[in-house]
Amino acid sequence: MNECMNIYELIQKELDGELTTKEMELLDKHCSHCFACQELRQDFFQTIYGLNNLPELDPGEALIETIMNTIYSKSPAQKNISSKGLTGIVAGLVLFCSSGIFLLGSVIISLIAGGLLYLGYENFSLGFIENIIYWLTYGYNLLSVFKHVFNNPYSSIFLVTVLLLSMVSFTILVMLLYSRRIINYEKV
Amino acid sequence: MVFTDEQLAIKSQQGDKQAFEELIKRYQKPVFTICYRYLGNSQDALDAVQETFIRIYNKLALFDANNTFRPWLYKITVNIAKDFIKKRKPWEELDFSLKSELGDPQANIELTQVQEQIKKALLKLPEKYRMAVILRHIKELEYQEIANVLNLPLNTVKTHVRRGRDILRIQLKEVEL
Numbered sequence: 060m061n062e063c064m065n066i067y068e069l070i071q072k073e074l075d076g077e078l079t080t081k082e083m084e085l086l087d088k089h090c091s092h093c094f095a096c097q098e099l100r101q102d103f104f105q106t107i108y109g110l111n112n113l114p115e116l117d118p119g120e121a122l123i124e125t126i127m128n129t130i131y132s133k134s135p136a137q138k139n140i141s142s143k144g145l146t147g148i149v150a151g152l153v154l155f156c157s158s159g160i161f162l163l164g165s166v167i168i169s170l171i172a173g174g175l176l177y178l179g180y181e182n183f184s185l186g187f188i189e190n191i192i193y194w195l196t197y198g199y200n201l202l203s204v205f206k207h208v209f210n211n212p213y214s215s216i217f218l219v220t221v222l223l224l225s226m227v228s229f230t231i232l233v234m235l236l237y238s239r240r241i242i243n244y245e246k247v
Numbered sequence: 248m249v250f251t252d253e254q255l256a257i258k259s260q261q262g263d264k265q266a267f268e269e270l271i272k273r274y275q276k277p278v279f280t281i282c283y284r285y286l287g288n289s290q291d292a293l294d295a296v297q298e299t300f301i302r303i304y305n306k307l308a309l310f311d312a313n314n315t316f317r318p319w320l321y322k323i324t325v326n327i328a329k330d331f332i333k334k335r336k337p338w339e340e341l342d343f344s345l346k347s348e349l350g351d352p353q354a355n356i357e358l359t360q361v362q363e364q365i366k367k368a369l370l371k372l373p374e375k376y377r378m379a380v381i382l383r384h385i386k387e388l389e390y391q392e393i394a395n396v397l398n399l400p401l402n403t404v405k406t407h408v409r410r411g412r413d414i415l416r417i418q419l420k421e422v423e424l
């Protein structure tokens with residue numbers, strides 16, 4: 060049995076063409092009387108033969124064209140990176156500003172609503188829609204709401220910080236999603 | 248006049264489009280074969296080949312006359328093929344094994360029954376053995392070149408190839424029985 064273990068090693072070596080003549084003789088001699096090793100050797104040969112003869116595959120004619128077009132229709136790689144970078148910066152700024160406007164808008168709206176409620180501007184003799192019109196008409200009163208907020212250094216710092224943070228995180232989020240998409244599509 | 252791979256690489260480095268096209272022509276089949284046998288799916292393999300040559304192009308500046316082209320190309324091929332496996336989601340893995348069972352139009356070349364079994368068994372091999380076996384017995388590279396391509400010590404490569412083909416042998420035996 061121990062000898063067969065040795066033969067396994069020799070068969071593996073044979074597959075790599077690393078046998079000496081002496082080892083080859085030993086292997087042949089053993090296999091002539093040990094059926095198990097003979098079969099093992101045969102199985103190995105069949106496996107390797109099968110692997111060697113798997114056909115080489117052709118990716119098709121269109122591939123070269125696709126590759127050449129991808130490479131040469133674009134400007135050289137370096138230029139491409141910087142233009143991509145510039146697009147990124149511009150897109151980032153636009154996003155930053157628009158998210159700012161968007162968030163500022165929502166902050167103002169909540170301030171209006173919250174401030175009005177807080178200061179008791181709601182006129183109970185009026186219906187809902189009339190109330191809104193009332194608010195809009197007497198909008199100048201809102202100035203006092205803002206004054207309240209901005210006169211307090213803590214609340215104004217808080218407000219500005221929250222606004223900036225949400226602008227930054229919103230921008231990062233959108234850019235992340237966008238860059239994911241770019242990577243997926245261009246596959247480079 | 249026939250140029251060597253290295254001469255073609257230097258020429259493409261200098262902006263010779265035809266030289267680069269010639270390199271693709273020379274190597275698209277072996278690169279595709281490696282990717283297909285490793286990934287088991289022709290769409291992925293095609294994408295991987297494309298990515299390989301694009302990366303080769305982008306890295307041409309790093310190629311110098313002392314390098315040999317083939318191991319360099321295969322190194323990049325292997326890295327990209329491995330990235331494809333890493334990027335796969337579990338459900339995609341399932342999908343691919345299903346697809347390869349159903350057969351793939353790209354590889355609709357007549358295979359003997361043994362080869363059909365080998366093709367499937369190969370895809371079931373652990374990845375590190377699979378790539379080593381592909382390079383050794385399908386691309387018939389020397390161990391030293393494989394070690395170079397896979398960035399592994401020679402003995403590790405030998406062990407991977409030997410274990411890999413042993414598993415293949417056992418799997419084929421099981422199918423027979």
Ligand SMILES: [Zn+2]
Binds near residue numbers: 066093094095096
């Ligand atoms: Zn024996």
